[in-house]
Amino acid sequence: MRALRFAALGDSLTEGVGDPVGDGWRGWAALLAPALAERPVEFTNLAVGGAQTRDVRERQLPAALALRPDVASVVVGVNDTLRRTFDIHAVAARLDEVYAALARRDAVLLTACLPDPGAMLGLPGALAGPLARRQRAVNTVVHALSDRYGALHLHACAGDWITDRALWSADRLHPGERGHRQLAVRFHALLAEHGVATGAAPSPEPEFPPPTRAARLRWLATAGTGWVARRCTDLLPQLLRLAADELGHRARGTSARLDLRASAAVAAALAALPAGERQDATRAA
Known part of the structure; x- marks a missing residue:
């Protein structure tokens, strides 16, 4: 019997950031892989930190x-929201292409x-x-x-799980080992419910002790600061303008207009997609 093939696409969350093992990252997808089947599983992690939907469509999908x-x-998608070039129409079109291509190959698709x-980072309301x-x-x-x-x-x-700080790493955006294990367990339960995962569920218990407060502060002062700086350089000027707009609408009591505008943009983005056939989620792997 041939091995079951599992490919993981996405950004730093799937790459495993927050769950260090040796000199690299492990993460939820690597924890899930051996639990997919009792037979051998060939796991390929194509996810790359910082990836946007464009990167997934152009590089990871092929x-x-x-x-x-x-x-x-x-x-994927969080990095798109953190860029000044954010465009929900483009995000929808890219994801539609990625999902459709994998579905046509009869892959069981996980999303x-x-x-x-912003809430995870604890930013002020206007930001x-x-x-x-x-x-x-x-x-x-x-x-x-x-x-x-x-x-x-x-x-x-x-x-x-979002408010449980024990599940998150020092940067507040990536799960720690406990959080990655929680994702692996929840994905496995979903797959098992649909008859796809036949292996034993991943353990929710951490293998390594959590990082100390000193280690978390050290990370924030080095790699974490660089991570924030790279994104702020791209996003901050626009985010400040968006925050000013937010405050202006709050002062006028018209904040609902912003939500309506966003909802209309999503509806238009989905309406612009080519018609696609519904697929069956329970295809046997």
Whole structure:
């Protein structure tokens, strides 16, 4: 019997940032892989830190299709919301292309909606509001396209796991080992419910002790500061303008207009996509 092939596409979340093992990262997808089947599993992690939907479509998708995966995960979108070039129409079109291509190859497709980065970072309301609106837009697109292509979708944008600091790394944007294990366990349960995962569930218990406070502060002062600086250089000027707009609408009592505008943009983005056939989420891997 041949090995089951699992390809993971996405950004730093799927790359495994926050779950260090040796000189690299492990993460939820690597924890999930051996639990997919009792037979051997060939796991390929194509995810790259900082990836946007454009990177997944242009670079990761061709590599994934060449692997002819039985199971493929696509978890991406947060980095799009953190760029001044954010365009929900482009995000929807790219995700539609990625999902459709994998579905046509009869891969079981895994997707997830993600929490709002502004809230995770604890940004002030006027700064967090625009980011939250963007993430809600991406999540709405992911929900709609997951339904269209029969993906097994994990609702990871809300719940107790987001507020449990023990599950998150020092940067507040990536899960720590406990958080990655929580994602692996939840994805496995979803797959098992649909008869796809037949191996034993991943353990939710951490293998390594959590980083000390000193280690977390050291990370924030070095790699973490660089991470924030790289994104602020791109986003901050626009985010400040969006925050000023947010405050202006609040002062006039017209904040609902911003939500309506965002909802209309999502609806238009989805309406502009080519018609696609609904796929069956329970295809056997």
